[in-house]
Amino acid sequence: MKAKTVFYCRECGASAPRWLGRCPACGLWNTLEEAVPSSSTGYPPKAGAAEAVAKPVPLTEAASGDELRLATGIGEFDRVMGGGLVHGSVVLLGGDPGIGKSTLLLAVSHRISCQGGTVLYVTGEESVRQVHLRACRLGTLSERLLILAETALSNIEGCLTDLAPVLAVIDSVQTVAGEEIASPAGSVAQVREVASRLSQLAKSNNITVFLVGHVTKEGTLAGPKMLEHMVDTVLYFEGDRYHTSRILRVAKNRFGSTNDIGIFQMGADGLSEVTNPSALFLTPHSAEAVAGAVVVPVLEGSRPLLVEIQALVSPSGFGTPRRVTTGVDYSRMVMVMAVLEKRLGLGLSGMDAYVSAVGGVHLEEPPVDLGMAVALASSFREAPVSRTLAVMGEIGLTGEVRAVAGIRQRVYEARRLGFDTLVLPEANRPELAPGETGMIFVATLAQAIEAALP
Secondary structure, eight states: OOOOOOOETTOOOEEESSSOOOTTTTTTTTOOEEEEOOSSTSOOTTTTTTTTOOOOOOOOSSSOOOOOEEESSEEEEEEEETEEEEEOOEEEEEEEETHHHHHHHHHHHHHHTTTTTOEEEEEESSSHHHHHHHHHHHHHOOOOOEEEEBBBBHHHHHHHHOOOOSSEOOOOOOOOOOSOSSSSSSHHHHHHHHHHHHHHHHHHTTTEEEEEEBBBBBSBSSSSSSSHHHSSSSEEEEOOOTEEEEEEEEEEEETSSSEEOOOEEEETTEEEEEEEEGGGGGGOSSSSOTTTEEEEEEEEEEEEEEEEEEEEEESSSSSSSEEEESSBOHHHHHHHHHHHHHHHHOOOTTTTEEEGGGGGGGGOOGHHHHHHHHHHHHHHHTTTOOOOOEEOOEEEETBBBESSOHHHHHHHHHHHHHOOOEEGGGGGGGOOHHHHHHTEEESSSHHHHHHHHO
């Protein structure tokens, strides 16, 4: 008898009895993939279905107490994880190819193994020899760090049950396949089955499991969206492969905050923590100020950073002026240029404009608006901005400067790094200590340009 097939959407995980050009759930085209379910219901069997049925208990009688965490000793990593690894948790780590996911997890595995815990590193993309060569280069060799090159889910489950390690790393979840699912590794059905069974095994055996996930060209985790709902923590390892800075960002964390980031620097000997992140995103200039460069205090999560915004405005040599951004939002840059031309009379419509954030960082928050405006005006007028001046504020279409969140953290970081003059939104004045010198409060964009470019 021919097995019944079901079509799963690789983006949202929705199922359909037949192939459709467009997913009925998420509306995307050509995302349905054929798979053979492992049960007559059309869905993989629920983990633990043969076990005794759990009985409900009053919430007041449920076991309580602080979660036992295992600190890795990598400060930036522990900060993102909320203080360390929670036993029995499942963490999904995504990132672009070559960004350093395996390097980061190999360093974490080495730290845990050096503390006396057994760590199992399962690789489905490399051989044991390849992992050994990378470990030798990074200096992460340890007798308690065990390497397994395997893609069969049943074999991985057997090793985890026999060894009962403190930490297990699956690199990557898209390469592992269960024999019960008649679909290739990486398909929607396989990814869902692998994640479900490994999650059940982690909870029942108190093993912390890291799943490495591939990302799509849009920067989201590949596979069904429910994969992110099945795990306890979702991390993104971001950065530009042409820059050394790397940012570990948390998108979901059941055991901690989602407002922290970890900053690393990639070198020949692996990843190293960055003690002064602002230094990565500031360009060292000579004593003379440079036109088109301004410093903006930004918040990445709850962490203040100082980032230099650079702009170049030049006459267009073609019929249509070019607008190019690197590390900042293109639509916000176009909006800022329109406000500069309409409200301040700057003739930018016939100019090529290039705006970049130093250090490979990607900025999306609105308080960067004022920094872009000052940098564009500085380049247009050939008027340098003082090296000890920092600006921040969101710009409205009528030319007003709006308040920003986290003003105290931004001001503190700027003061700590020696910026004695700050251009701030007038609406933030009540949040700061009265009488403090070096603060220029502005209500409009014209006032901000006049204060930054006297």
